[in-house]
Amino acid sequence: MPIRAGIDLVDIEDVRDAVALWSGRYLDRVYTERELADCAGPHGVDPRRLAARFAAKEAALKVLQPGGDAVPWLSIEVRRDPSGTAVLELRGPARDLADRTMVRDLTTSVGYARATAYAIVIAHVGS
Amino acid sequence: MTNGIRRILNDHARLSVDAASIDGSADLFDAGMSSHASVNVMIALEDAFDIEFPDSMLRRATFASVDAIGGAVARLQAESS
Numbered sequence: 255m256p257i258r259a260g261i262d263l264v265d266i267e268d269v270r271d272a273v274a275l276w277s278g279r280y281l282d283r284v285y286t287e288r289e290l291a292d293c294a295g296p297h298g299v300d301p302r303r304l305a306a307r308f309a310a311k312e313a314a315l316k317v318l319q320p321g322g323d324a325v326p327w328l329s330i331e332v333r334r335d336p337s338g339t340a341v342l343e344l345r346g347p348a349r350d351l352a353d354r355t356m357v358r359d360l361t362t363s364v365g366y367a368r369a370t371a372y373a374i375v376i377a378h379v380g381s
Numbered sequence: 382m383t384n385g386i387r388r389i390l391n392d393h394a395r396l397s398v399d400a401a402s403i404d405g406s407a408d409l410f411d412a413g414m415s416s417h418a419s420v421n422v423m424i425a426l427e428d429a430f431d432i433e434f435p436d437s438m439l440r441r442a443t444f445a446s447v448d449a450i451g452g453a454v455a456r457l458q459a460e461s462s
Contacts, residue, residue: 268395268417276424284420312416324440327420347436 258357260316261374262309266366269308270301284308284327292333305371306340306364307332313375314342314360318351325351332362340364342375356380385429386450390414393421405448410441419444426450432457 272280281290281299285307293303310332315325329348335341342360344352352358357377364373383405390400390409397413414422422444427433432454434443443453 262416264415264417268415272417272421275421279424280420283424308417315416320440322440322442324437326436326439328436 256379257376258317258319258379259374259376260313261372262312262316263370263372264305264309264312266302266305266369266371269305269371273299273301273304284311286328286331288333289331302366302371306366306373309371309373310340310342310362310364310375313362313373314344314348317360317375317377318348318355318357320351323347323351332364340373382430382454383447383451386426386447386454389422389425389429390447393425394418400447403447405451406446408445409447410445414444422450426454430454430458432461 285293285304289307290299293299293307311327311330314330318325325347329344329346331343331345332340333343340362342362344360352360357379360375360377362373362375364371366372387400390396394400394409394414395418396403396409403412423434434453434457438453442449444450
């Protein structure tokens with residue numbers, strides 16, 4: 255069965271700057287409530303963890319290949335399963351697009367390298 | 382409007398070139414704008430032009446060029462007037 259991969263890198267400092275500049279206007283447009291709760295730290299949301307989630311969302315978009323379709327960031331949620339593994343949950347437009355184009359079994363891995371968060375997403379494509 | 386868009390791009394898009402000199406149809410992602418930077422551009426545009434991008438416009442093409450952004454802003458302003 256064909257597979258498709260997407261990868262993305264996000265500068266953690268860029269996320270820190272966006273949080274400082276836009277605060278909730280940025281956070282609420284990009285991250286779900288659950289993601290924000292998962293990224294909460296003693297000094298507010300952790301830009302490092304946010305950056306990893308943004309990278310995973312963008313990597314997922316590269317796999318979904320939306321073309322002219324609108325796929326809001328909020329329709330792709332990144333969360334941790336009980337074992338600590340990052341998993342993707344699609345909803346709304348992202349779910350519809352995946353179903354329509356037969357993209358399934360999306361799997362992600364996220365990590366960090368110095369000032370950068372990265373993510374790769376791999377999925378099966380086809381019936 | 383275009384000057385305002387170019388100013389916002391210089392402030393937030395992190396392009397590898399001066400936004401004032403970029404062709405209206407040039408691809409901003411090819412010119413160095415990251416997906417994350419496009420979020421900053423979107424919010425700055427909302428502030429500057431008193432608009433809000435609906436979910437249906439959150440696609441790469443909306444922010445892909447100065448001309449595309451100008452068209453999107455004009456459409457949203459027309460809808461709100």
